[in-house]
Amino acid sequence: MTGKKGIYSWVTAFLYRGLSRGVMDALIxxxxxxxxxxxxxxxxxxxxxxxxxLVPGRDLTxxxxxxxxxxxxxxxxxSMLTLIIETGGLATPGRGSVFCEEIRLLRSHExxxxxxxxxxxxxxxxxxxxxLARTRMTGICCIVxxxxxxxxxxxxxxxxxxxxxxxxxxxxxxxxxxxxxxxxIPAEKEIITFISRAHDADxxxxxxxxxxxxxxxxxxxxFSFPLKQGLQxxxxxxxxxxxxxxxxxxxxxxxxxxxxxxxxERTNILTRNGIKKRSYLKGLADMTLxxxxxxxxxxxxxxxxxxxxxxxVSRFKQSAGSExxxxxxxxxxxxxxxxxxxxxxxxxxxxxxxxxxxSDECRGQVFVRPIEKAFTYVRRK
Numbered sequence: 065m066t067g068k069k070g071i072y073s074w075v076t077a078f079l080y081r082g083l084s085r086g087v088m089d090a091l092i093x094x095x096x097x098x099x100x101x102x103x104x105x106x107x108x109x110x111x112x113x114x115x116x117x118l119v120p121g122r123d124l125t126x127x128x129x130x131x132x133x134x135x136x137x138x139x140x141x142x143s144m145l146t147l148i149i150e151t152g153g154l155a156t157p158g159r160g161s162v163f164c165e166e167i168r169l170l171r172s173h174e175x176x177x178x179x180x181x182x183x184x185x186x187x188x189x190x191x192x193x194x195x196l197a198r199t200r201m202t203g204i205c206c207i208v209x210x211x212x213x214x215x216x217x218x219x220x221x222x223x224x225x226x227x228x229x230x231x232x233x234x235x236x237x238x239x240x241x242x243x244x245x246x247x248x249i250p251a252e253k254e255i256i257t258f259i260s261r262a263h264d265a266d267x268x269x270x271x272x273x274x275x276x277x278x279x280x281x282x283x284x285x286x287f288s289f290p291l292k293q294g295l296q297x298x299x300x301x302x303x304x305x306x307x308x309x310x311x312x313x314x315x316x317x318x319x320x321x322x323x324x325x326x327x328x329e330r331t332n333i334l335t336r337n338g339i340k341k342r343s344y345l346k347g348l349a350d351m352t353l354x355x356x357x358x359x360x361x362x363x364x365x366x367x368x369x370x371x372x373x374x375x376x377v378s379r380f381k382q383s384a385g386s387e388x389x390x391x392x393x394x395x396x397x398x399x400x401x402x403x404x405x406x407x408x409x410x411x412x413x414x415x416x417x418x419x420x421x422x423s424d425e426c427r428g429q430v431f432v433r434p435i436e437k438a439f440t441y442v443r444r445k
Contacts, residue, residue, distance in 0.1 A: 068169070068172070068177070068178075069169050069170060069171065069172075070168075070169055071138060071166060071167070071168055071169075072135050072136060072137065072138055072166075072167055072169055072178045072431075073135070073136045073137070073138050073140070073141035073144075073164045073165065073166060073167070073292065074133065074134075074135055074136075074164065074165050074166075074167045074431070074433070075133060075134055075135075075136055075141060075144050075145065075148075075162070075163075075164045076131065076132070076133040076162065076163055076164070076165075076257075077131070077132045077133070077148050077152070077160060077161070077162040078104070078106065078129050078130075078131055078160050078161045078162070078227075078229040078257075078297070079129060079130050079131075079132060079152055079159075079160040080106075080127060080128075080129055080159060080160055081127075081128040081129060081130055083152045083153070083159060083160060084101070084129075084130035084132060086151055086152070087132065087148055087151045087152050088101070088132065088383065090147055090148075090151040091132075091134075091144075091147070091148075091179075094144075094147055095179065095180065096134055096136075096144075096179040097176075097177055097178075097179050098134065098176060098179070098382060098383070099132055099133065099134035099179075099382075099383055100131075100132070100133050100134065100354075100380040100381065100382055100383070100397065100399075101130055101131070101132055101380060101381050101383050102130070102131045102231055102378065102379070102380035102381070103128065103129075103130065103131075103231065104128075104129050104130070104131045104229050104230055104231035104232075105126045105127060105128055105129060105229075105230050105231070106126070106127050106129050106227050106228065106229055106230070106297075107124050107125065107126055107127075107214055107217055107218060107221065107227070107228065107230065108124070108125055108127070108221065108227055108299065108300060108301060108302055109123050109124060109125075109218075109221050109300060109301035109302070110123055110124065110125040110301070110302060110303060111123075111301055111302065111303025124214055124218060124221075125302075126214075129160070129229060131229060131231060131380075134179055135167070135169070135176075135178040135179065135431075136164075136178055136179045136180070137178050137179070137180040138166070140179065140180050141164045141292065141293070142293065144164070144179070145162055145163075145164060145293055145295070148162050149162060149295060154295055154297070155295075157297060157298050157299035158297065158299035158302070159297065160297055161226065161227065161229070161258070161259055161294070161295060161296055161297040162294065162295050163201065163203065163259050163291050163292075163293065163294030163295070164291065164292050164293055164294070165203065165289060165290065165291050165292055165433055166290070166292055166433070167352075167431040167432065167433045168431060168432050168433070169429070169430075169431045170409070170413055170430045170431060170432060171413065171417070171421075171422055171428075171429070171430050172422070172428070172429040172430070173422050173423075173424070173426075173427040173428055173429065175427055176427070176429055200261070200262040200263075201259055201260070201261060201262060201291040201293070201294045201296075202259075202260050202261070202262045202265040202288050202289070202290060202291060202436065203257065203258075203259060203260075203288065203289045203290070203291050203294075204220075204256075204257070204258055204259075204260050204265060204268060204269060204272075204286070204287075204288050205255065205256070205257050205286070205287055205288075205289070206255075206256040206257075206272050206276065206278075206284065206285070206286040207233070207235070207253050207254075207255050207256075207284050207285045207286070207376050208253065208254055208256065208276050208278075208283065208284040209252075209253065209254070209282075209283065209284065210232070210252035210253060210254055211254070212254060212276060212284070213230040213254030213255075213256055214230070215275060215276070216256060216272050216275045216276040216284075217230055217256045217258075218275075219268060219271045219272045219275055220256075220258050220260075220268060220300070221300040221301070223264065223267065223268055223271065224298070224300055225258065225259075225260050225261070225264055225268055225296075225298075225300075226258045226259050226260060226296040226297060226298060226300070227258070227296075227297040227298070227299060227300055228256050228257065228258040229256070229257045229258060230254055230255065230256050230257075231254070231255050231257075231378060232252065232253070232254060232255070232378065233252075233253045233254075233255050233376050233377055233378035234251045234252050234253055234376070234377055234378075235251055235253050235374065235375070235376050235377075236251070236361070236364055236374060236375055236376075236377060253284075253376055255376065255378060256272075258296075259291065259294045259295075259296045260288075265288050265436075269286055269288060269437075269439065270342070272286055273286060273342065273439055278439060278440060278441065279342070279439075279441055280441055281441045281443070282441070283441065284440065285376075285403070285438065285439070285440040286438065286439050286440070287348070287350065287403065287435045287436075287437065287438035287439070288435070288436040288437055288438075289350060289433055289434065289435055289436060290434060290436060342439060344437035344438060344439050345437065345438040345439065345440070345442075346437055346438075347405060347406065348403050348404065348405060348406075348435040348438055349403070349404060349405070349406055349409065349432045349433065349434055349435055350401055350402070350403055350432065350433050350434075350435050351367075351372070351401075351402045351403075351404045351409060351412065351430065351431075351432050352399060352400065352401050352402075352430065352431055352432070352433070353367070353375075353399075353400040353402070353416065353421065353428060353429070353430050354397055354398070354399050354400075354428065354429040354430075355397065355398055355400070355421060355426050355427065355428045355429075356395055356396070356397055356398070356425070356426055356427050357379060357395070357396040357397060357398050358398075359398070359420075359421075359425075359426045359428075360375075360377050360398040360400050362419060363400070363416060363419055363421050363426070363428070364377075364400055364402075366415040366416055366418070366419035366421075367402060367412045367415060367416060369415055370408065370411040370412045370414065370415035371404065371405070371408035371411055371412055372402045372404050372408070372412055373402070373403070373404070374402070375400040375401060375402045376400070376401045377398055377399070377400045377401075378398070378399050378401075379396060379397070379398055379399075380396075380397055380398075380399060381395075381396060381397070382395045382396075382397045395427075403435060403438060409432065413430065416428070416430065
């Protein structure tokens with residue numbers, strides 16, 4: 065049995081650990097039927113004095129975060145973003161990021177339904193007052209080997225773009241095709257995700273490719289995807305304040321006065337660092353399979369038999385209000401991200417259905433989102 069197909073919004077929030085409980089309670093009270101929660105971390109630059117300030121990498125500090133995501137009716141997305149921003153106080157830099165993107169739901173087990181938030185009338189007029197980005201935003205996701213997340217993720221800090229989120233996953237599929245080389249490529253991965261202004265995305269991706277050596281076999285994969293709306297956490301550094309306002313607060317205020325963030329574009333970084341622009345992969349989609357824990361391995365094999373190249377898998381907890389079916393059956397779930405060609409999607413869906421992805425035991429969901437461009441090592445023939 066399967067749920068409704070169609071175009072929906074996928075909402076994701078990166079929240080400092082102390083803020084997430086209040087946001088989740090507010091979502092449940094507002095009618096969100098189910099959402100996922102995964103553990104992660106964010107990194108920021110810690111302004112330090114003395115000799116420690118001269119040691120590379122010692123200026124980074126990690127903070128635990130919760131990554132909350134859920135599917136919503138498209139018309140509800142602005143209200144949901146408003147609720148998360150207000151409840152979490154995200155308008156103040158240094159508390160988290162949130163964004164929504166358009167996805168195409170291909171099939172879902174009937175127990176999962178997109179959330180349709182019905183906010184109180186007195187809050188509807190506040191939607192336009194929330195400081196969501198006024199310029200076009202892009203999401204960037206970079207998958208690297210375990211232990212490389214901080215090194216590659218700090219590019220977002222050094223360019224002043226956003227505080228990145230990092231969480232753990234593991235790769236499957238691609239390693240199996242690499243023969244003896246697979247021994248040197250660990251399955252454990254770190255997944256870096258953050259929001260960028262669209263006009264900064266090219267620069268940031270080029271620098272991350274360089275930092276992560278993604279042009280070498282097995283080093284990783286990076287792609288960008290379009291966003292509908294978002295609010296960045298631009299507090300990329302912290303330390304003892306010596307002025308009445310922090311740099312992050314000043315930048316946020318100037319963004320408001322300028323009506324956007326184009327004034328702080330940094331595309332000249334590429335020229336200064338002598339980095340050449342590369343050829344990117346186009347015409348791909350990110351096909352995401354969500355299922356109960358323990359089923360992903362067989363389902364990914366089925367997807368690969370129909371044309372998928374491999375997958376990156378991460379685990380999370382499915383949470384919900386007590387009145388829903390999910391609330392009565394709390395579950396550990398797995399999210400499998402596969403970069404595939406649009407032409408291969410029908411065949412992969414048929415293979416997943418035959419493998420039982422949407423059965424009552426597996427309770428699968430599949431949706432796709434467009435990939436603007438992607439990069440990884442491609443073997444020359």
